[in-house]
Amino acid sequence: MQSPEWENINVSVLQEGYREGAFWLRGQLRNDSPVPVTRWLAMGSARLQDVQLHLSEPLTAGVPGAGLRWQPPQVAGTKYASAQREVQGRTALFALTLAPGEQRTMVLRVAGSSVIELGVALWDPAVFREEEGRELAIQAFVIGIALVLVTYALIQGVEWRDRGSVLMAVWICSALLFILSFQGYLYLYLLPRGGMWLVRVPITLGCLTTLLHLRMSYLLVSLDQLPRWERRWKRIYDVMSAALIVVTIWIAAGDFRATAPVANAIAATCYLMWAASMLHGWRHGLDNARLLAISFGLAWSAMWLKMLELNGLIVHGILPDWQFSTLFQLGLLGVASTMVVGRALQLHHKFEQMQWSVLSLRMREQFKLEQAVNHRTSELRAALEVADHARHSKNGFFTSISHDLRTPLTSILGFADMLQAAGGEQGRYGRIIVRSARHMLSMINDLIDYAHGDRMDLSQPRPLYVHGLLQTIGQEGAALARRQHNAFSLDVSPALPPVLRIDAPRLRRLLGNLLDNAAKYTREGSIRLEVGWQAAAVRSGTGVMEMRVSDTGSGIPLHYHASVFEPFERAGADRSQPGLGMGLALVRQWIQQMDGQIALQSQPGQGTVLTLQLPVALADEQDIARDDCREDSNTHPLIDGTGRRLLVVEDSPDIADLLVEQLEMLAFEVELYADGESAVARIMQTDKPAPALVLTDYLLPAAKGGEVLRATRQHLPGVPVLLLSATLRPPTDRPDDLAFDACLLKPVNFMELQETLARLLGLPLPQLGSALAGTVAAVGTVAAVAATSETTGDTAGQDPLPPQESLQQARVLIDSGAVSDLLDWGDALLQQHPQCAGFQSRVGQLLREGDLFAVEALVNTALEAVRAGE
Incomplete structure (x- = not known):
């Protein structure tokens, strides 16, 4: 500060560009007024990094600069935190107060990595704050308008799916941040701690803004539509974008002093190329090119002047910082307003054109559709007439053929009834024939109903005796197994309830298909049907009926396991076997309709196991319909029970009424009891006539069928006891003298009941020849x-x-x-x-x-x- 090499300067602003080292300024301050005066020393640029003010002690006489004593320096600039400064502001400010007649020497030291731009001025504090408020108001007004444009551009871009409008909104925001950082507002309001970032942010945001401006212009102007230049401009813009991306990253993270001049040069080159591309597009009639070139001219000019100033090529006084910012922002608003409005009009016009095109296309398509509908309607009307005629023909055909389908089965049923009347082995075969024929008759009826339009795919469960159904299915399975000399066994779990709510015809078809498949592909082996029961764990009154059909046949290879459930697939089996390959497909379809599941386990040479799991509901014997309590609908009297008394114990009213009706028709005298306790009491009465036979259910109120058996053996020795049960297995944990004489399953088959009664009571049965007498x-x-x-x-x-x-x-x-x-x-x-x-x-x-x-x-x-x- 005592150096004799100080030079006088005659400019209001010292512009040195990017220089290394520090700059020193020295001056004299004197108060000639009779009152103390306070002034603020302001440095014009807000981007100065390190500013120090050295102020001498007061001088009242003597030569300036001789024997000076200096006060501790005051600091300002972006290097220091705002709290370290005596006067807050967006630029470097120092407060100076001189007494009347006081004279001081000041020395300013300015250093930093950014552009050195020195403009020293003394301000009255009130005037400075007034001027600062005016600039801030103008800045807020311009920013408010810009934010309105940003909002409108975003809404327009999102609503109309216009990427150009969205990119324009992002570019405006980036430009505003660049201006705010250039003027020091980021340091004043957002980054008051200072630091190197405040030096990097302005030029980094400037490069980013330039990059966004290039991409927005290329997209809005559609330079790719220029003939013979579409690829060239695309390549040029891609190169400029890549260069700006690299220099932006370099500025943010690299050597700032070395990168900043390069970044300014690249940005200037990019704007020159942008101007050339806009003029080229304007010349070839691209409307947005003309619009961008005109609207951005003011901002583009201000930016070029400022770049020349920053690099020390022109005098600073032409364009101060706040004037540059205002000029740039006005140009920015002009660009944004013009582009937003122009883009909106362009999109609206385009939208109207699209609407008219869509409306025209819609009218043409509507006309074509009307023609197609009319043509299709006439075709459908003709097809409906043909279908209606075919329906009438089909109904007539099925009306006539229904008799032809049912009559042979009716004849079979008639002759099977005669076989039943013969008793013995022939009677048992007759009953099997009757059950199978009725099952086939039911399927024929379903087929005819389906042909008439009735639904067959709906499951219709109802209460029935499941053990009796399984015994019937087992008899059919045994007959199927015998065709190829196979052994058959039926194993029903004792836990299976006697009465379930189930779709019996469909279950019979399910198991029948599986047993038929097993019988086809098993020779001299064994076939087994196992039925188990799993009570529901969550909801009472339901359970899962698990049915497993296993055989020792040829088995199914693993790669066929998925396809065997498809229609017309036979898993590579012997094609000489009859059938179309629909059995397992129908089984899976039916079991799924009944909310069940099917699983397959099979290996070649080890047989096949098919497991069905069917959820069913429990039912009570009282819920069974009267028609389902008996197996056969037509009963021919085979025996004469005149003079014989039967004691019947049955708690189900429907079954009891049927038994009494049929037994009385056979001339038996019947005593009916609804519970085991009253039946035991009657058996113990020796003063009343003894019955010839006791017919009892097992699960009875008050006392079970076993108690009835015990009382009969004790008080009526020699009187046979016939068990009519709903389960396949009567109790076997009794001595031989307490075993039932015979057991029959529900539902009641009265032909079988007559045969059993004749055997137990020694009654004669008619011969088969006499049964045919009525026929001839x-x-x-x-x-x-x-x-x-x-x-x-x-x-x-x-x-x-x-x-x-x-x-x-x-x-x-x-x-x-x-x-x-x-x-x-x-x-x-x-x-x-x-x-x-x-x-x-x-x-x-x-x-x-x-x-x-x-x-x-x-x-x-x-x-x-x-x-x-x-």
Whole structure:
């Protein structure tokens, strides 16, 4: 400070650009007024990094600078925290107070990595704050307008999905931050602790703003539409963007003093190239190019002047900082306002064009659609007419064929009933035939109902005796297993409840398909059906019925496990086996419709195990419908119980009523008791007539069937006890003298009941030949009529026979099994030959009963009689 090499300067602002080292300024301060004066020494630039003020002690006389004593220095600049400064402000400020006539020497030391820009001025504090407030108000007004434009651009970009508008909003925000950092507002309000970052932020934000401006301009102007230049401008803009990205990162993290001039040069070059591209686009008629070039001209000019100043190429006084900021912001607002409004108008026009295009396309498509709908409607109307005709034809076909499908089964049922009447092994076979035929008749009825449009895919569970159902399925499975010399076994868990709410026809088909598959692919092996029960753990009254069908057949390879459940897939099995491969597909479909699951375990040569898990609900015996309490619908009396008393113990009213009704029809005297306790009391009464047989249920109120058995053995020795149970396995933990004489399963099969009663009571059963006597009664009547006519030649009082031609036509229909055509033949016979009404009536009755064999015998006898009479 005592150096003699001080030089006088005659400029108001000293602009030295980027220089190393420190700059020193010395001056004299004197107060010539009669009062103390306070002034603020202000440095013009807000970007000065390190400013120190050295102030001498007061001088009242002598030569300035001689023998000076210096006060501790005051500091300012972005290097220091705002709290270290005596006067707060966005620029470097020092407070100076001089007494009247006082004179001092000041020395300023300025150093830093950024541009050295010195402009020293003394301000009255009130005037300075007034000027500062005015600048701040202008700045807030400009920022407010800019934020409104940012909001509008963002809304416009999001609403219309316009990337250019969104990029414009981001660019405006970046430019505002650049201006605020350039003027020192970031240091004043956001980063008051100071530091090197305040030196890097302005130029870093400047490079980022330039990068965003380039990308926004390229997108809004659509430079890729310029003929023969689309690839060139794209390459140029990509190179400029890459350079700006590199220099921005370098400025933020590298050597600032070495990078800052390079960054300014790159930014200046980018703006020159931008101007050239806008002029090129303007020349080729790109509207946004003209708009950007005009609107950004003011801001672009201010920025270029400031760059020249920062590098010391022009005099500072042309454009002070606040004027540059104002000019740049006004240019920025002009650019933003013009672009936002212009972009909005452009998008609105484009949107209107799109609306008109869509409306035009919609009208054309609507017209085409109307034509297609009209054409399709006419086709559908024609198809509906064809379908309606086909439906009527189908209904007529099924109406006629339903008789042809049902009648053979009805005949089978009739002859099976005769077999049941024979008793013994033939009776057992007859019962199996009856159950299977009824099951097939039910499936035929379902098929016909489905053909008529009824739903078959809905499960219809209802309460039934599940053990009886399983025994029937087991008998069918045993018959299937015997076809290829297989052994069959049925294992039902004792835990399985006797009555469940289940869809019996569907369950029978499920297990029937699985057993049929097992029987097809197993030879001289074994087939097993196991049924278990798992009570529900969460909700009472329900459980899971687990059914497992296992065999020792050929097995299924692992890679076929998934495909065997698909329609028409047979897992590479022997194609000589009958079937279409639909069995397992239907099983899976049905079990899923019943909310169940199916699992397959199989290996080649080790057999197959299929497991079904079916959730079912528990039911009570009282819930079973009356028609489901009996297995057979038609009962022929086989035995005569006259003079014999039966004691019946049954708690279900429906079953009790059926037993009493059927037993009384067989001439038995029946005593009915609804609980075991009252039955035991009756057995113990020796003064009343002893029953010939006791028929009891097992699960009874008050006392079980075992107590009834014990009382009978004790008080009525020699009287047989017949158990009618809902489970497959009667209790076996009793001595031989306390075992039931016979056991029957519910639902009640009265043919089987009659056979069992005949065996236990020693009653005779009719022979099979006498059971057929009723079938040929009608034939004998016709033969007698023919013989009478032939002997006497007088048909008075007898039904006349049809002509030979008509009877021969009937024989053709009988040979083809056309039952419906036979009914039509009878109607035509009655119209053409009313005198044959009796014959026609007998034929119709036999057809309704399904006895085609009797009809054939009747027609053959009549035909022989007519031929003999000729």
